[in-house]
Structure formats: C-alpha cells, structure tokens
Amino acid sequence: MPTPIAPIRPLRQRVVLAGMLLSCAAVMSGCGLAGTAGSAAIGASSEVQEARQAKQTEAHVQQQLQDAQQQAATQRDQAEKDAQ
Secondary structure: OOOOOOOOOOOHHHOOOHHHHHHHHHHHHHHHHHHHHHHHHHHHHHHHHHHHHHHHHHHHHHHHHOOOOEEEEHHOOOOOOOOH
8 A cells, every 4th residue: 555645735824834844933033032122121220220239339448438537637636635
C-alpha cells in the first residue's frame, strides 16, 4: 500500500498560515523588546536613587566633618584660655 501524500494546501491557507507565523514571531520579539525597555527603565530609576543616596551620604559626611572641625576649634580656644 503506498504511503498517503499530504494534499497540497491551497494558496490561501498557506498565506494565512505564513501570516500567523509572522504575527507570532512579531509578538514574541515585541515582548522581548518591551522587557528590555522595562529593564532599562528600572535600571535607570535605580541609578537615580543610588545617586540621590550618594549625595545624601556625602552631605551627611560633610556635615559631620564640619561639626568635628568646629568642636576641635572650640577645644583649642578653651585650651588657650585655660593656659593663660
């Protein structure tokens, strides 16, 4: 018994099938692009937060340094008064 040969699909069915495959491929690639764009936006937001925190930390350290310098100056002045 000969093996059955698949019937040749009409042109319309082949065009519809090709269109569906292209549509699926476009949707899948679009999801990847959207995910990449979303990741980039989240990464940028995270970098902005890190930059803000770094500025706050820098300001805090500068304030501590100024306070320490002021305290040292006060102690020096007091030591000079006590020495006289």
